[in-house]
Amino acid sequence: MMLEKIIENFILNFKKYLYAVLGLICGVLLVQYGLLKTIFILLLMVIGYKLGDRDFQNKLKKQILNRLKE
Numbered sequence: 001m002m003l004e005k006i007i008e009n010f011i012l013n014f015k016k017y018l019y020a021v022l023g024l025i026c027g028v029l030l031v032q033y034g035l036l037k038t039i040f041i042l043l044l045m046v047i048g049y050k051l052g053d054r055d056f057q058n059k060l061k062k063q064i065l066n067r068l069k070e
Protein backbone atom coordinates (compact mmCIF):
# COMPACT_ATOMS: atom_id res chain seq x y z
CA MET A 1 0.00 0.00 0.00
CA MET A 2 2.69 2.50 0.99
CA LEU A 3 5.03 1.29 -1.77
CA GLU A 4 2.28 1.83 -4.35
CA LYS A 5 1.90 5.45 -3.24
CA ILE A 6 5.67 6.00 -3.43
CA ILE A 7 5.84 4.49 -6.93
CA GLU A 8 2.80 6.50 -8.07
CA ASN A 9 4.33 9.71 -6.68
CA PHE A 10 7.62 8.96 -8.44
CA ILE A 11 5.90 8.31 -11.77
CA LEU A 12 3.74 11.43 -11.55
CA ASN A 13 6.69 13.65 -10.53
CA PHE A 14 9.46 12.00 -12.54
CA LYS A 15 10.71 15.24 -14.10
CA LYS A 16 10.98 16.91 -10.71
CA TYR A 17 13.14 14.10 -9.38
CA LEU A 18 15.22 13.97 -12.55
CA TYR A 19 15.98 17.70 -12.48
CA ALA A 20 16.68 17.57 -8.76
CA VAL A 21 19.30 14.87 -9.34
CA LEU A 22 20.77 16.78 -12.29
CA GLY A 23 20.94 19.92 -10.17
CA LEU A 24 22.68 17.99 -7.41
CA ILE A 25 25.23 16.58 -9.86
CA CYS A 26 25.91 20.03 -11.36
CA GLY A 27 26.26 21.54 -7.90
CA VAL A 28 28.74 18.89 -6.79
CA LEU A 29 30.74 19.33 -10.00
CA LEU A 30 30.86 23.10 -9.54
CA VAL A 31 32.03 22.84 -5.94
CA GLN A 32 34.52 20.06 -6.63
CA TYR A 33 36.06 21.17 -9.93
CA GLY A 34 35.11 24.81 -10.56
CA LEU A 35 33.18 26.48 -13.36
CA LEU A 36 35.41 25.83 -16.39
CA LYS A 37 36.02 22.17 -15.65
CA THR A 38 32.30 21.68 -14.97
CA ILE A 39 31.39 23.27 -18.29
CA PHE A 40 33.92 21.00 -20.02
CA ILE A 41 32.46 17.90 -18.32
CA LEU A 42 28.90 18.90 -19.23
CA LEU A 43 29.96 19.59 -22.82
CA LEU A 44 31.47 16.11 -23.08
CA MET A 45 28.25 14.66 -21.64
CA VAL A 46 26.19 16.43 -24.32
CA ILE A 47 28.54 15.22 -27.07
CA GLY A 48 28.29 11.66 -25.74
CA TYR A 49 24.51 11.93 -25.61
CA LYS A 50 24.36 13.16 -29.21
CA LEU A 51 26.75 10.47 -30.47
CA GLY A 52 24.61 7.83 -28.76
CA ASP A 53 21.47 9.02 -30.59
CA ARG A 54 20.64 6.73 -33.52
CA ASP A 55 19.14 9.51 -35.66
CA PHE A 56 22.23 11.65 -35.17
CA GLN A 57 24.48 8.68 -36.01
CA ASN A 58 22.59 8.04 -39.25
CA LYS A 59 22.75 11.72 -40.27
CA LEU A 60 26.47 11.83 -39.46
CA LYS A 61 27.16 8.69 -41.52
CA LYS A 62 25.25 10.13 -44.50
CA GLN A 63 27.18 13.40 -44.29
CA ILE A 64 30.53 11.59 -44.09
CA LEU A 65 29.67 9.34 -47.05
CA ASN A 66 28.47 12.32 -49.12
CA ARG A 67 31.70 14.22 -48.44
CA LEU A 68 33.81 11.19 -49.31
CA LYS A 69 31.97 10.83 -52.64
CA GLU A 70 32.74 14.45 -53.58
